[in-house]
Amino acid sequence: MHDCARRGIGVGPLLAAFLLSSYLAGCGGPARPAPPALVLQLVAPERVRPGEKVVLRLILKNVSPNPVEARLDGRPTHDFIVRRPDGTEVWRWSHGQAVQDILQIRVLRPAEELAFEGVWPQRDNNGRPVAPGMYRLQGIVRLEQGRLASAEQNLTILP
């Protein structure tokens, strides 16, 4: 449901003045550096037991000294992806579900954070339990002009 072609790069005139943090991922070419106004951080455990629900938390923070207008694309605006070490996608929170096509404008004060949460039930996109081993986690926030992605984080499902 969230391919790059669908989202495009519709530049919001106000938000365009502020961009962004980490990097803008996918959707139209290589990642590109951006000024650090908004940063996205994924908080997740490093190790879990088999079958244990993995609580994922995504924090979008304004690290600039000025208010920043974030144009959040869709509701929910965030997503989580689990991949194997070779990059193969195992699970995506939004898989098979619809996102409401609303656009939210939120002004973040300096140091203000927005938090988004999700749970990975240790299953793949087809609902099958995944095997123990190493996985890579990533969080995404969709903005009007593109996607903001967190750094990937390793997760080990213990044997």
Next chain:
Amino acid sequence: MVLRVASVAFAIALSLFLIPFGSTFPATGAPAPQAQVPDRTLDDVFAQIAERFPGFGGVFADPATGILHVYLVDPHPRTAAAVVAALRQALRPGSIPVALIQPVRGLFTFRELKAWHDRMQDVLALDGVVFTDIDDARNRLTVGVQDFALVPAVEGELARAGVPREAVEIIETEPVRLETSLRDQHRPLVGGLQISFTSGRNVFLCTLNIVAVRSGANGFVLNSHCTAKQGGVESTVIYQEIVASGKEVGVEIADPQYFRGSPCPRGKRCRYSDSAFAQLNTGIGATLGAVAKVTLNSTAWDGNAAFRIIGEADPVVGVTVGKVGRTTGFTQGNVQRTCTNYGVLGTNIVQLCQAQAGYSSSGGDSGSPVFSIVSGDDVWLRGIHWGSGGVFSPIGGVQRSGTELGPLTTCFDGSC
């Protein structure tokens, strides 16, 4: 008229010296030092040159020949070259093309033209006058009017200003319009325009579905999730285009609650459409059965062109549908699924019996009218867009009685 307008526009473009040239003129081809001219108009610079060369009447480049023509009351090649050299020093580098220079006899000096143009400024105060100009390509003043019927009024104003009639050419031209889009303020309201509302500290943007009549109330359809609370009436104030005083256009009056129990899956809340209805505020104009007509993949809209709803139809797999939304504009695709139950990510909501098509959409397109073109601008309304991947509620679901909005009048002539 078209040709005349084109020639004037061409001349104006030439006067700005933006056309590159391949010809060279050895005597004046050397690059000039950069000048600082931040606070002067091009006419000011020409006037300054005219102070040094009183017979100077303007300059223009001929794209067909590459020749730079310099109007002089007393044409002389050396004076023409000196004028061009002075212009190069006064303007930004590259403004004056490197080209052969041709002196041309002019009837009026630029100082005269500039003085007359300054005096005739009130001509633009006449309704229907589009522009006034010192036409560098014609060594004349030009007045553009929407209709030649305005000529007497213009001539009267010229006479009052003491501008000789023979120095002025009056042409017919189209008015200049600012380019507007679905995201700008438009009245009367039509489907496809940006609407907005607030919830807490947040502002949300969506798209107006269609102007309609429900139980005798004039209003418009929008997504239920484009109100302060999805399901249930909380009298959300709807704005067009942005949330600001004076831009209120309606108030939510219908938004059925999501229900539980069969056929809704256990633990979920369901409806057959993501729809709500807002009643129009007094004095807000709205056009029944009209959807903003924009070109494919565009949001630019002139405020007039419209698709006309002549009927309603259910979505059928394989049928081409389009939607018009404030973010991605007019996009099209084929219906791929019908009567499909969709879970809404991050909620316990299930939308029953929805349709999905291959058109593109993005955040802000929620509420877009989904329709099929029947002939020309006539369309059949098929639903209301709400979800990523081209998911929409069929118009039949929107008008179910009981759990949804019930019967609506949506066609332009009130026939459906």
